Amino acid sequence: MSAAGAPRPTWLGTLLASAAFARAYTVTVLAAVLSSFAIERMSGRVTYVAIIAGLCVLGIGVLIARRREISFVRLVPTTLVAFVGWALASVFWSLDRTDTWWSWVAMAGIVFLAVVIGHIRDTLQTVRALADVLRVLLGVSLGLEILSGILLDIPFRFLGIQGNIADLGPIQGMFGTRNMLGFVAVIALITFMIEYRTQAVRPGVSLASVVLAGSLGVLSDSPTVLVLGVGMGLATGALTLVRHARREQRSALQWALGSLVVVGVIVGYLARHPIIAFINAGRDFSLRVDLWNVMLDYVVRRPVQGWGWYGPWQETGIPFASINYQLGEVYGTGLNAFFDVLLQLGWVGLILFIGLVGTALVRSWLDASERRSVVYAWTPLMLIALMIDSFFESFTLTGAGLMLLVLCAVRAGQSRSWRERVDRGRDAGLPRVPAGG
Structure with missing residues (x-):
């Protein structure tokens, strides 16, 4: 017990509440979700579902470990609760209630992971984590396209890669379709530009990242x-x-x-x-x-x-x-x-x-x-x-x-x-803690 009578945090609680774990968790979640197509094609849907389920369990642990610093009043926007709740209610009038239920569970899992990231990382930290993940995935996509279309000259059908990079596209990368690759490339460009403006990485890294995303966006021919x-x-x-x-x-x-x-x-x-x-x-x-x-x-x-x-x-x-x-x-x-x-x-x-x-x-x-x-x-x-x-x-x-x-x-x-105003009003009524108290 601590001097104040409260139980001391365990090593697991300390780990889950640490900044290093928050960054690792964020990068892992983003990488897993963005790589969903490749994971399912190489290891099966069960593997992907197991990864997402495991990350949700870890997310629950993170929220519990950080419960004192998270405002549960502002945990989820009302509009999001209403939309997800209506999707859940559709189970009752769906013609296939089992499929609708499990489809809702899949959506709820992704929503929960996003909510966790939104509360354990600020905007700059989220941008940096997303940029790091996108750099790797786009680099791997380019490498696979070069390997398929130039070095081996055979399509990688299990990944949906047709090997058209020698003809300047369309290419798909590890995202399944050219439209998905183009979408990811545009998201990457936005993220890389914000990262550059905030001077989060060296200018050379930012320039190479923008060229990579822009090139793949053009080659996608979307x-x-x-x-x-x-x-x-x-x-x-x-x-x-x-x-x-x-x-x-x-x-x-x-x-x-x-x-x-x-x-x-x-x-x-x-x-x-x-x-x-x-x-x-x-x-x-x-x-x-x-x-x-x-x-x-x-x-x-x-x-x-x-x-x-x-x-x-x-x-x-x-x-x-x-x-x-x-x-x-x-x-x-x-x-x-x-x-x-x-x-x-x-x-x-x-x-x-x-x-x-x-x-x-x-x-x-x-x-x-x-x-x-x-x-x-x-x-x-x-x-x-x-x-x-x-x-x-x-x-x-x-x-x-x-x-x-x-x-x-x-x-x-x-x-x-309105939740922010509620929190401010609640905090305004609390006694001030002396410095060092």
């Missing part, structure tokens, strides 16, 4: 990379303009930028056909439109509650098997996060999902526009990248995309939330 690049460039410019504006001018500037976004979305929709032709994505977009139209036919049958939460589509599940049969294709997702949520969780789920993303984006954007450090720009830029990509893929609903979304939502909720 149509979404160009759209993401343009969108992120505009978002970065707008955020930079707001950050350098005078405080009394920021409110008017924010409204003006918001109006421009609305006008831009309308113009982009009206000019969608020339834009699609310019980026040479006519066939991809045509396939997506056909898929979305069929999905909407099934949404009409269950407009409010949806068909139940599955995340990635089940090959024999309803309505996914019916949609694929009707189109004569084998789709694993709805190729649009919003349509996927609408199909699986109905209009209620879509409203909750938009509320989760919108609230996190507004909070993080306002926070980044007022804070001096550029590291706070990482959260809103990451959310914007996730939302732009959600119009073309469903990465945001599973795996690394879901983890980044939840991590950003937790981070945003820590700075601008």
Whole structure:
């Protein structure tokens, strides 16, 4: 017993509460989730599930060991609780309750890991950990592509690598598809640039990292990379303009930028056909439109509650098997996060999902526009990248995309939330501890 009468921490508690363990845990979680495709292809899904389950158990231990420094009032944003709770409720009206239950458990595991990271690492520490992981994974992807397409000249079918790097793409790396590689490359570019601006690593490392991510993004030949690049460039410019504006001018500037976004979305929709032709994505977009139209036919049958939460589509599940049969294709997702949520969780789920993303984006954007450090720009830029990509893929609903979304939502909720005011009010009533006490 200690002098104050409280039990002394055990060696396990001390280890789980240490900063070194927090960094190792964060790097391990990010590496495991981002490498999910490669892990499943090489060792099977059971191995990946065992890794995630083990990390969740460790995460529970970390939260218990750090319980005195974590505010459980601010542990999870309300919007996230509502969305995950509605997905759980869909078990009761799903046509396959067992699959829906286990799909929800898989989602809850990723959400929990993101919540743990959001509370044991600050924004800069998260950026550095993510940058380290992305450098390794992108480097391995490039090495595998060179080995497959140049040195051995044979495809690595077990990893989905076609060996097209000698023809300048498209390449997939260790992420399964060119669109996923392009998405990861854009996320890496954002992270590497923030890392460079904060001087977290040497300039040479930052430059090499940016060249690596940019090269793989181009070689992926993914149509979404160009759209993401343009969108992120505009978002970065707008955020930079707001950050350098005078405080009394920021409110008017924010409204003006918001109006421009609305006008831009309308113009982009009206000019969608020339834009699609310019980026040479006519066939991809045509396939997506056909898929979305069929999905909407099934949404009409269950407009409010949806068909139940599955995340990635089940090959024999309803309505996914019916949609694929009707189109004569084998789709694993709805190729649009919003349509996927609408199909699986109905209009209620879509409203909750938009509320989760919108609230996190507004909070993080306002926070980044007022804070001096550029590291706070990482959260809103990451959310914007996730939302732009959600119009073309469903990465945001599973795996690394879901983890980044939840991590950003937790981070945003820590700075601008009613929970923060509750904590401040509670702390204000506590007696001050003398220095050294």
